[in-house]
Amino acid sequence: MELNYTIVRSKKRRKTISLQVKANGTAIVHAPHRTPLSEIDKFVREKERWLWRKIRENGERQKEIKAKKYATGERFFFLGEPYPMKIVAVAGGCDKLALLCGQFVLASDEISQGRELFISWYREKAQRYIGERVGHFSQALKLIPRGVKISNARCRWGSCSQDNRLHFSWRLMMAPCSVIDYLVVHELAHMQEKNHSVRFWDLVRNIITDYRKQRIWLKDNGHTLDI
Secondary structure, three states, X not given: OOOOOEEEEEOOOOOOOEEEEOOOOOEEEEEEOOOOHHHHHHHHHHOHHHHHHHHHHHHHHHHHOOOOOOOOOOEEEEOOEEEEEEEEOOOOOOOOEEEEOOEEEEEHHHHHHHHHHXXXXXXXXXXXXXXXXXXXXXXXXXXXXXXXXXXXXXXXXXXXXXXXXXXXXXXXXXOOHHHHHHHHHHHHHOOOOOOOOHHHHHHHHHHOOOHHHHHHHHHHHHHHOOO
């Protein structure tokens, strides 16, 4: 079977070529702007066994994920904890979706909009919760970002732009608090170190001593953070 991949070039990337396999099995090669195609192809062929293994693993993970049913009894995660959902008749003026007394309550006349309501709910919670965690760790690191935005990214949990604006996926609100803290510190650290050098990881480790544990959790469970 032929191995297909997409090349993403960047003028900011100076020397290294890297590989990424997205959740849908798409292989992405990140390369410096002027890297010859022959060099990129050679790099991919050398990593071909690893690529096929990752593509296969991602395919198996996708099969494990079942589409959420917006029905009584379905479970949704919030800050690492599962909460059952209950469909109820909701009076006018009340929230169409809410987390009350240990369960999500969804209005019976909004079932068809269930996913959209959950995304909006997670986004709202993410803006507040992640914003607060950014504020907390900004003080500890003495690094103040120019802004914090919530994105719809499916696999890129967080990012730091060149002008130090931070972005985080709303899907993180399904992860444990410790994982969210790690991602927040990770992106804040990029304000000082725009790479993954030893200095970068030392900066992260000074705040999140068990950051490796959180990285492993994301690697093993990140594919489940969706609805």
